[in-house]
Amino acid sequence: MIRLRFFFELFLLAVIVAGCSRTASNRRMAEVLNQIHQRNQVADNFFAPDAKVRYYDSLALTATSEQQRIRNSYFRAYFLLQTGEVEQAIEIYKELLRRMNPQEKEAYRMVNLYLGVAYLRLGEQVNCVSNKTAESCIFPIAGAGIHAEASGSQLAVRHLEAAVEPDLNDLEGRWLLNIAYMTLGGYPERVPAKFLLPGLDAASERQVNPFQEVSGALGLTIRDMSGGVIVEDFNQDGTLDVVTSAWGLDEPMKFWLNKGDGTFENASENSKLGILTGGLNLMQTDYNNDGLLDIFVLRGGWMARYGRQPNSLLRNNGDGTFTDVTFEARLTPFFTTQTGTWNDFKHDGWLDVFIGNETTQDLYPCELYINQKDGTFLNLAEESGASIMDYVKGVTSGDFDNDGWQDIFISTMNRKCYLLRNGGMRNGRLHFEDVTAAAGLDQVTSKTFPTWFWDFNNDGLLDIFLCGYEFEKSLGFYEAAEKLEQPLRDESKMKLFRNNGDGTFSNVAAEVGLNRVVNAMGSNFGDFDYDGYLDFYLGTGNPDTKSIIPNRLFKNEGGKFYDVTAAGRVGHLQKGHGVAFADLDYDGDLDIFAQVGGSFKGESFQNSFYLNPGQGGNNWIGIRLEGVKANKPGIGSRITLTVTDEGKVRTINRDMNSGGSFGASPLMAQIGIGRSTKIDRLEITWAGSNHRQIFTNVAPNQFISIEEGNPEITTLSYKRMSFVREPGFNP
Secondary structure: HHHHHHHHHHHHHHHHHOOOOHHHHHHHHHHHHHHHHHHHHOOOOOOOOOHHHHHHHHOOOOOOOHHHHHHHHHHHHHHHHHHHHHHHHHHHHHHHHHHHOOOOOHHHHHHHHHHHHHHHHHHHHHHHOOOOOOOEEEEEOOHHHOOOOOOHHHHHHHHHHHHHHHHHOOHHHHHHHHHHHHOOOOOOOEEEEEOOOOOOOOOOOOOOOOOOEEEEOOOOOOEEEOOEEEEEOOOOOOEEEEEEEOOOOHHHHHHEEEEEOOEEOOOOOOOOOOOOOOEEEEEEEEOOOOOOOOOEEOOOOHHHHOOOOHHHHHEEOOOOOOOEEOOOOOOOOOEEEEEEEOOOOOOOOEEEEEEEOOOOOOOOEEEEEEEOOOOOEEEEEHOOOOOOOOOEEEEEEEEOOOOOEEEEEEOOOOOOOOEEEEEEOOOEEEEEEHHHOOOHHHOOOOOOOEEEEEEEOOOOOOEEEEEEEEOOOHHHHHHHHHHHHOOOOHHHHOOEEOOOOOEEEEEEEHHHOOOOOOOOOOEEOOOOOOOOOOOEEEEEEEEEEOOOOEEEEEEOOOEEEEHHHHHHHEEEEEEEEEEEEEEEOOOOEEEEEEEEEEEOOOHHOEEEEOOOOOOOOOOOEEEEEEEOOOOOOOOOOEEEEOOOOOOOOEEEEEEOOOOOOOOOOOOEEEEEEEEOOOOEEEEEEOOOOEEEEEEEEEOOOOEEEEOOOOOOOOOOOOOOOOOOOOOOOOO
């Protein structure tokens, strides 16, 4: 089997290489992706529900007993639910209830449970997809978010109550039941006491001004499954564009061109991105140091042997189009991944890329591609000590020990993590050392997923955020258990490893307010209230069809974190993936763009764009870097601000990067400085060259550009724009 796949991939490689003109290479990659998609439509592929429906259709022709027929119908309905054929699934579940013996209590209960889920999904399709408002699916559901067409949720309540009644310890079912009542405007008053989960509509721990979801007004609402997002100025016109992907190899990439007048144009076709498909994750880079930001697409995550898909490196041509240069760049392995990080690991002023691969049945080692400065890359992972072999889910890079070399942190689904310290060049070779145990990070014994380096407490040392990802049950179980104050294993909870400054880390999640379960896929961070401390947003969810829980926003106040999801009105109930913090309208505050959708077509949903109304008038600075000896966009460079905030001198630290491990914010550091009226000192330590530049008495509330070695700051005259706001917004 492995040999057949090998020859198939050689054939696909030959197809690509046989004539790669600028216009033809995208088309050839698209053909390769389509062939892989067609090959993967088989019943034993967990993520091919259409094939599974066909499989159970075929079994129906040969079933010889009523028990077999019931079993086949049950699974056929389940997979129809995944494909989005909700009404067909409902009819099958209803027929099963008529045919089944109620004395078969557990089977009867499960059919009621999934029929309740199906009716809840039907209500969402009618009220939140077809008739989307600014409040649709925003938790806690209220105002215009309450379902105007109530029949779906009404029937969901009936069947979920029938499912939960025999077993009140079914916390998954109770969570869904309470959500169904909420969509009807009946939470908590109409929820029977025995089913009630208290406090789902509780106020946030801190109050913030509510964001408004405006994707519908801006036309950014194409439905996708889970995927990636980049917010960035790709055509250098001074406005931020949006690129999204979805992981299905039949789902095209989208390119939304910012017109600068408060509207976006769908430029997917003109940019040549629209013929390319797939990608659970996206990030921007400048692999050829030409000052134009390119795109890197990661494919195949979660799919085991069906995830043998090529990644894509897409060169920005500077004319609004992108060309797939993956194979000429020699980024050729067909491994399964969704995570990577670009940085200058070799200190030569050119960006390299580390890719975390998923070893399950087959062995897929991590890759470290060193930039050869001629448009090609060379994988030096094994000889440099970075060839980790594990089920890798998240990677991030940063200089945790402040020695000037960019290190790597890795999360996995195998209940361990890795910290690789970059030891620099030894005898002409790059050298990484596994310092996980020495750093005290071998204490991680849970499945983990999103991760990032950041300086959450502004002490000049990079800390590590790590999100647990235990999902033996649907995520509603964990939400319900917390509301009922039932104990949850520490392994499932978020982790925040504070850098102790001596090469070790300590998990301080409990003392900073993060000792809770938030199973996240998408993630990113940014200072949305400009107090100088980094906040973060998590897109939650897992492949379980029953998982319907809110995404989460956490506010950082001086190193302590508070859940402000409800107050911020950003708790979308649908599964979230790529997240970007960006000031898309240039009004001086960070908005949030979230790519929304799950693993199946039945869980696809419109993307979300949360417009920040401002959070109290703190001051800020927006900084773009331009490297000369350092890499052109300055990725990995350290920015340190010294300010006087209400009479107190404080420092604020940022690394130039696109943020968390799943979603890409602009490569522009937008840094809050609280009430400070000027920046006393602005220091840049350029990645790779380690050159330091210092500026003093910098005025706030402006966008600037700093070129390495240039003593003059350039003001960027970005035009503030006004986005249309959704009607019916009532926080």
